[in-house]
Amino acid sequence: MTPPSVVSSKTSVSKPIESAPNSLRSFSLKGMAQSMHAKSTSSTTPSAKNEETIVIDPSWNSKFTQEELTKCWLLYAEKNRVTNPRLYSIFVNHSPVLQPDGKIILHVKNKTQESELLSEKSVFMPYFKKALQNANFELFIEIVMVEDDDTQKAYTSADKFKLMLEKNPALIKLKQQFSLDLD
Numbered sequence: 001m002t003p004p005s006v007v008s009s010k011t012s013v014s015k016p017i018e019s020a021p022n023s024l025r026s027f028s029l030k031g032m033a034q035s036m037h038a039k040s041t042s043s044t045t046p047s048a049k050n051e052e053t054i055v056i057d058p059s060w061n062s063k064f065t066q067e068e069l070t071k072c073w074l075l076y077a078e079k080n081r082v083t084n085p086r087l088y089s090i091f092v093n094h095s096p097v098l099q100p101d102g103k104i105i106l107h108v109k110n111k112t113q114e115s116e117l118l119s120e121k122s123v124f125m126p127y128f129k130k131a132l133q134n135a136n137f138e139l140f141i142e143i144v145m146v147e148d149d150d151t152q153k154a155y156t157s158a159d160k161f162k163l164m165l166e167k168n169p170a171l172i173k174l175k176q177q178f179s180l181d182l183d
Helices: 029-044 066-079 085-093 111-131 157-167 171-177
Strands: 104-108 139-143
Touching: 066 085, 066 111, 085 111, 104 111, 111 139, 157 171
Parallel strands: 104 139
Antiparallel strands: none
16 A cells, blocks of 8 residues: 655744843854855955055166065065955065076975966065165066975885984984884
């Protein structure tokens, strides 16, 4: 025998839950994500009021030294420490090099760093032109692949011990004295 099928035609109306001041409220992850996204975009996206307009005088052509460039570079990095941590990290870890012909070259490690700099270039270039009083300030970004052939990755305990022995040969005495075994 098959049970009779029951068709129910209930309609439900969704109403907002009104909570008393001391009661617990429910939350959803989707709602939290949306509110966090709204807060992050509103705080990281500069408004037209917050952006300062930097006026560049085309007649600026002051010479500057590598030390002045580095000082200005690090000041700009500190200025962006909280507002743009990725840019801050790039600026702190990569120093520009002033070439004898006046070119400024910045060596970065990967394409992601290059694209981050290129996307922010229109913001920081006027700052450097004004700070160094040089309207011809031009930054060239080059990707330099760093090969780490010297460094070995130690995965096993034996490999780790070998690397530690290279740094401190006295460890072999400790291993023998305490009869240590590498698993």
